[in-house]
Amino acid sequence: MTHLTYELAALLYLAAGTLGALARTRPRAAGGMVGLLALGAGLHAVGFIGLHRQTPPVSLESFPAALSLIAWLIVVAYLLCLRMFPIRSVGVWVGAAAGLVTLAADAALRWLSPAAAGPHSGGTWSHAHVLLSAGGFSLLALASLAGLAYLAKERQLKHKRWPRLGLPSLEGLDRFEHLSLSLGFPLLTLGVISGFVWGADRGVSPWTGHSLWLLGAWAVYLLPVGLRVVRRQHGHLPARGVVLGFALLAFSYVGIRLLGAVA
Amino acid sequence: MNVVLVGLSHHTAPVAIRERYVVTESALSGLNEKLVRGSDIDEAALISTCNRTEVLAVSRSPERALEHLLDFLRYELGDGSASVAHVYELRDADAVAHLLRVAASLDSMVLGEAQILGQVKAAYRAGVQGRSVGPILNRLFQSAFRAAKRVRSETGLGASPVSLASIGVQLACELFESLAGKKVLLLGSGAMAESALRGLQEAGAESVAVLSRTPESALRLARRFAGRSAGLDALDEELSAAAVVLCSLQVERPLLGRAQLEGPMRRRQGRPLLIVDLGVPRNVEPSVNTLKDVYLYDLDDLERVAERGRAQRGAALEAALAILASERDRFEAWCAQLPLVPTIRKLVQYANELARSEARRAASGATGSEASPEVLERMAERIVAKLLHQPLRRLRAESELAGGLYYADAARRLFGLELEDDEE
Numbered sequence: 001m002t003h004l005t006y007e008l009a010a011l012l013y014l015a016a017g018t019l020g021a022l023a024r025t026r027p028r029a030a031g032g033m034v035g036l037l038a039l040g041a042g043l044h045a046v047g048f049i050g051l052h053r054q055t056p057p058v059s060l061e062s063f064p065a066a067l068s069l070i071a072w073l074i075v076v077a078y079l080l081c082l083r084m085f086p087i088r089s090v091g092v093w094v095g096a097a098a099g100l101v102t103l104a105a106d107a108a109l110r111w112l113s114p115a116a117a118g119p120h121s122g123g124t125w126s127h128a129h130v131l132l133s134a135g136g137f138s139l140l141a142l143a144s145l146a147g148l149a150y151l152a153k154e155r156q157l158k159h160k161r162w163p164r165l166g167l168p169s170l171e172g173l174d175r176f177e178h179l180s181l182s183l184g185f186p187l188l189t190l191g192v193i194s195g196f197v198w199g200a201d202r203g204v205s206p207w208t209g210h211s212l213w214l215l216g217a218w219a220v221y222l223l224p225v226g227l228r229v230v231r232r233q234h235g236h237l238p239a240r241g242v243v244l245g246f247a248l249l250a251f252s253y254v255g256i257r258l259l260g261a262v263a
Numbered sequence: 264m265n266v267v268l269v270g271l272s273h274h275t276a277p278v279a280i281r282e283r284y285v286v287t288e289s290a291l292s293g294l295n296e297k298l299v300r301g302s303d304i305d306e307a308a309l310i311s312t313c314n315r316t317e318v319l320a321v322s323r324s325p326e327r328a329l330e331h332l333l334d335f336l337r338y339e340l341g342d343g344s345a346s347v348a349h350v351y352e353l354r355d356a357d358a359v360a361h362l363l364r365v366a367a368s369l370d371s372m373v374l375g376e377a378q379i380l381g382q383v384k385a386a387y388r389a390g391v392q393g394r395s396v397g398p399i400l401n402r403l404f405q406s407a408f409r410a411a412k413r414v415r416s417e418t419g420l421g422a423s424p425v426s427l428a429s430i431g432v433q434l435a436c437e438l439f440e441s442l443a444g445k446k447v448l449l450l451g452s453g454a455m456a457e458s459a460l461r462g463l464q465e466a467g468a469e470s471v472a473v474l475s476r477t478p479e480s481a482l483r484l485a486r487r488f489a490g491r492s493a494g495l496d497a498l499d500e501e502l503s504a505a506a507v508v509l510c511s512l513q514v515e516r517p518l519l520g521r522a523q524l525e526g527p528m529r530r531r532q533g534r535p536l537l538i539v540d541l542g543v544p545r546n547v548e549p550s551v552n553t554l555k556d557v558y559l560y561d562l563d564d565l566e567r568v569a570e571r572g573r574a575q576r577g578a579a580l581e582a583a584l585a586i587l588a589s590e591r592d593r594f595e596a597w598c599a600q601l602p603l604v605p606t607i608r609k610l611v612q613y614a615n616e617l618a619r620s621e622a623r624r625a626a627s628g629a630t631g632s633e634a635s636p637e638v639l640e641r642m643a644e645r646i647v648a649k650l651l652h653q654p655l656r657r658l659r660a661e662s663e664l665a666g667g668l669y670y671a672d673a674a675r676r677l678f679g680l681e682l683e684d685d686e687e
Contacts, residue, residue: 086440157437158552160564170535172440235533235556 002050003106005043006068010102012040013075017095023088030088037075037095044072044102051109061130063257064108069130071101073138077180081142085176086168093145125198133191137249139184140221144246146177147239154236174234181242185225188249192218213252221245265325266403268358269332269350270310270317273372276349278563282544284341286311288385295393298335303327306397308390308404309340310365312382313455313543313562314372316340319362321399325354359403359594363587366407367414369580372566373430375420378454380411402597410590418582430568431459431539432466434560435507438535442467448505449473450498451512452484455541459509460488472501476512502527508538510546520548528554539565614650621646 016036023030051065078094081087150173157170167173192214199206224241227233271284286294291309298307298320306321318336322328329352336350337343353361364370366383387404390396396404414420435442447468449460452475460471471490474497475481481492493501495518502508502524512518519538528536533556540547540561552559560568625642654674661670674680 153437157558160560160567169436169440170438174533175440231532233533235535237533 002047002054003110005047005050006102006106006109009040009044009047010099010106012036012043013071013095013099013102015095016040017092017099020089020092020095023091030091033091033095034079034082034088037091037098038079040098041072041075041079044068044075048072061126064105066130066134067108067254068102068105069134070137070141071098071105073134074098074101074141077138077142081176081179084179086172087146087176089167090145090149090176093149094142097141097145123198123201125194125201129191129194129198132187132194136184136186136188136191137253139180140188140242140246140249143177143180143184143242146173146180147242147246149173150177150239151236151243154239170235174239177239177242178228178234181221181224181228181238185221188218188221209256210252213248213256217245217248217252220248265323266319266321266355266358266399267325267328267332268317268319268353268361269329269336270315271336271345271349271351272315272317272370273562273566274370275351276345278543278545278561280345280349281314281316283344284311284316284336285313285543286316286340288389291386291389292393292395294339295390295395297339298332299393299395302331304331306390306400307395308386308400310383310386311340312379313541315365315370317365319358319400319403321397329354356591356595359406360587360591362403362407363410363590366411367583367587368411368420369414369583369587372562372569374569374580376458377415380408383407383411399598399601403594406590406594410587413586413590414583417586418579420579420583429462430565431507431509432462433568434539434558435463435466435468435537438537438558439506442506444469445506446470446472446504448501448508449484449488449490450495450508450510450518450546451475451542452480453511453541456509456511457484457488459539459541463507463509464488468507472505474498474501498523499527502536503530506534506537508536509541510538511541512546514542514544514546516544517548518546519551521550521554524551524554524557528556531556541565617649618646621649 013036016033019029019033019036023033047068048065074094075098078087078091149167150170153167153170153173156167168176192211195211195214196206199211220241224238224245227238227241271281273281276284286309288311291311294309295307298304298309298318303324304320304322308319310317310319316336318332318340320328320332333350333352337345361370362383366380368374368376368379371379383404387396390400390404432442435445439445442463445468447460447463447470449456449471452473464471471485471488473481473485473488473490473492474495475484475492476495478492478494481494484490485492510519535556535558538547538551538557538559540559543562545561547559547561549559549561551557621642624645625638658667658670658674661667
């Protein structure tokens with residue numbers, strides 16, 4: 001039942017992304033996109049409850065469940081931000097990313113046994129680490145989407161090819177990226193700290209491949225954060241920073257595990 | 264009709280070429296005079312706007328005239344940088360249709376804009392001053408003005424043109440979430456820049472700074488747009504604060520280059536800057552667009568934006584084209600009658616002289632201050648007899664020859680006579 005719910009949610013996200021793409025020529029489709037994303041997020045939440053009630057239950061600390069949580073948080077954060085920013089056109093990318101990540105998480109949950117899916121300690125620090133990191137990751141994912149959109153839009157305008165992608169204004173994307181980064185970076189920082197504390201609690205060495213890459217990503221994020229907070233810089237430089245930071249962050253979560261699985 | 268036209272415009276030549284072929288309004292009449300002096304050209308008029316430079320002429324030797332006009336355009340009006348591919352040559356109906364399209368703003372970068380009609384009128388006035396506009400161009404310009412007026416009043420094109428103002432606002436909206444609180448910097452003056460500024464203000468831009476070479480003109484414009492004025496020495500400071508810069512200065516070489524903008528851009532801390540260069544010659548070096556966070560649009564770029572709006576206005580455009588076709592037909596019909604003009608003039612003159620001489624004769628024969636009805640009747644009969652004497656004599660003489668029936672038919676047509684069947 002849980003798998004079916006996840007798959008339906010993933011399909012709704014992908015359908016929302018498709019509607020978002022159609023909205024460039026048919027503005028009415030944008031409303032449908034938002035509706036499908038909201039419906040998908042609702043179904044996705046039901047999936048979490050099913051996951052928790054499963055015997056044995058799958059902990060949120062497991063990698064596939066955390067991945068699924070990140071996809072859900074991306075959609076929820078996007079829907080919440082829609083009221084504040086004219087970012088409907090970014091929904092194409094949000095729908096596509098959330099759909100694919102949810103499908104990947106579902107596939108991992110199907111193939112891995114609950115024990116192999118990841119550690120299940122149930123402690124406060126582990127919950128704090130997962131929730132804070134997932135929150136930070138999803139907001140930084142949105143920041144990187146905004147950064148990518150900014151760079152794409154900048155290129156369009158420089159080459160006088162607008163408005164082919166139908167993206168929001170540069171200023172709107174910059175503001176959205178700023179907010180996502182301002183909220184996401186502190187959450188990620190707290191997630192990193194709680195992760196180290198959790199590891200220390202368990203007597204595990206904190207210097208794993210995941211934690212080292214995570215620290216590297218965190219350090220890279222200092223660049224856009226510093227530019228924005230200290231120099232009050234806008235535009236392409238922070239945008240490049242958040243895109244690079246997220247690439248490292250995604251690698252620390254997903255890439256390092258994939259490499260481990262291949263090895 | 265032997266009307267010829269040679270020119271280059273935004274359709275055929277980039278702004279880098281067009282800016283070398285700009286003719287100032289004050290130089291127009293002198294150049295017109297030069298065109299008609301000692302050449303195969305009978306009548307001529309030069310049209311020069313920021314988007315086109317064209318020479319319209321009437322000549323009895325159109326082939327030679329076209330060659331002469333081509334050389335004149337390339338080497339007298341510019342520096343010879345325009346290649347043959349940049350220049351178009353039109354003859355007779357095509358040249359006429361072209362002028363009608365230009366005056367009605369159907370050939371403009373901004374479809375339906377009103378400024379072009381004023382510019383064509385200025386070209387006509389310069390032609391009249393330079394005594395290079397004769398009866399044919401005079402009639403053609405009047406047709407063009409009438410067509411433009413009809414297009415504006417009878418179609419929707421003039422009511423809601425794809426204006427520079429709307430294009431400027433569209434561009435600004437690609438950069439900024441809202442124009443509220445944004446600062447617009449206007450460099451120079453000019454109808455296009457003012458129209459764009461008005462559009463930006465209507466869209467919410469609050470603050471306007473006007474910079475000009477002469478403080479008086481800057482002050483005058485600033486007052487009109489509730490802004491403030493300054494000299495060009497304040498450029499650096501104003502560039503740091505503005506969100507949109509509209510450039511419309513008359514300059515020989517670009518005023519703004521990378522070097523001038525690097526400092527202000529550093530101070531802007533990544534905030535985007537939109538520069539709309541409406542000047543011809545251009546006010547801003549194209550390399551400025553390579554600076555980060557600067558988005559430079561010149562007239563050629565605006566043309567591409569306007570092109571999309573143009574495609575969306577099919578119905579109004581069709582109606583406007585129909586008006587132009589009817590005006591072109593009227594002009595061509597008038598041209599076809601041109602060979603008859605001397606005959607008609609003589610005929611009218613002959614009839615008037617005859618009527619006047621008979622009136623004098625009647626007056627001398629009258630007693631008292633008023634002529635009696637009998638005197639007036641005799642006078643009218645004499646006028647008719649004299650008017651018809653020559654045609655009737657000719658008709659009788661011709662009836663003895665092969666062409667007699669032709670003359671009889673012509674007489675019936677000319678006087679609108681309908682014969683009964685039995686009379687025939």
